[in-house]
Amino acid sequence: MKFDVITLFPEIIENYCSASVIGRAFKQEIVSVNTVNPRDFSTDKHKKVDDTPYGGGAGMVLMCQPFYDAYDSVKKLENCASIIFTPQGKPFNQEMGKNLSTKDQIISICGHYEGYDERIRQIPGLIEVSIGDFVLTGGELAALCVIDAVTRLIPGGIGKEESAEEDSFSEDLLEYPHYTRPNDFRGMKVPDVLLSGNHQEIAKWRKKQAILRTQAKRPDLFEKFMQREHTKEEKAILKELNLWI
Ligand code: ADE
Numbered sequence: 001m002k003f004d005v006i007t008l009f010p011e012i013i014e015n016y017c018s019a020s021v022i023g024r025a026f027k028q029e030i031v032s033v034n035t036v037n038p039r040d041f042s043t044d045k046h047k048k049v050d051d052t053p054y055g056g057g058a059g060m061v062l063m064c065q066p067f068y069d070a071y072d073s074v075k076k077l078e079n080c081a082s083i084i085f086t087p088q089g090k091p092f093n094q095e096m097g098k099n100l101s102t103k104d105q106i107i108s109i110c111g112h113y114e115g116y117d118e119r120i121r122q123i124p125g126l127i128e129v130s131i132g133d134f135v136l137t138g139g140e141l142a143a144l145c146v147i148d149a150v151t152r153l154i155p156g157g158i159g160k161e162e163s164a165e166e167d168s169f170s171e172d173l174l175e176y177p178h179y180t181r182p183n184d185f186r187g188m189k190v191p192d193v194l195l196s197g198n199h200q201e202i203a204k205w206r207k208k209q210a211i212l213r214t215q216a217k218r219p220d221l222f223e224k225f226m227q228r229e230h231t232k233e234e235k236a237i238l239k240e241l242n243l244w245i
Pocket of ligand 1: 085086087129130131132133134135136137138139142
């Protein structure tokens with residue numbers, strides 16, 4: 001997977017992508033990240049990338065030319081998703097992350113200041129993506145969320161593939177609770193079943209906890225889970241919990 005990020009602040013992207021688990025995927029060349037600064041493409045003698053808005057008003061607007069030229073310099077592969085980050089976009093979620101993980105290239109356009117010239121949104125094939133109903137100062141954090149979530153879905157991206165499979169959201173359920181040593185911490189004990197060595201019972205307990213947690217914390221997801229097909233094991237648990245209808 002090749003990530004190209006068009007940004008006026010390349011160091012934000014580079015710093016994050018060189019650290020932690022995601023940094024390892026980059027070092028192992030499972031994914032690569034390349035930043036492109038529209039300022040380097042500005043034809044203005046002062047390397048300007050923004051200008052005052054037509055019609056007046058406060059703030060500056062990012063200009064088309066540096067962004068179009070930066071985009072054209074990286075758009076190479078056929079199996080490519082091009083994203084512009086804005087609070088007006090389609091909300092990002094795990095399903096979108098899964099679809100994006102099948103691409104060979106993801107190009108992200110990050111804006112700053114007041115906004116973009118509307119014509120930047122008209123780059124052919126561009127999709128608008130939001131990471132939530134709040135306004136950030138720029139698209140970099142949003143691009144990093146997508147890069148992070150997609151990298152861990154790429155085979156080998158986080159080492160153990162089954163950990164991504166078992167994630168919250170991968171089957172419309174939140175994750176079950178995890179414990180490690182010690183077995184008793186300040187009087188808080190690890191559930192006995194996890195010490196039993198009975199793998200079937202452990203799997204059943206985990207699924208039950210995942211269902212109960214989802215019901216308590218995310219009624220919207222729980223409704224989605226209840227609508228989908230259930231495995232034999234899930235049906236048995238739902239009956240036990242009096243949730244089977
Ligand atoms: N840019 C500013 N706010 C944003 C958001 N919530 N999502 C994506 N990009 C943004």
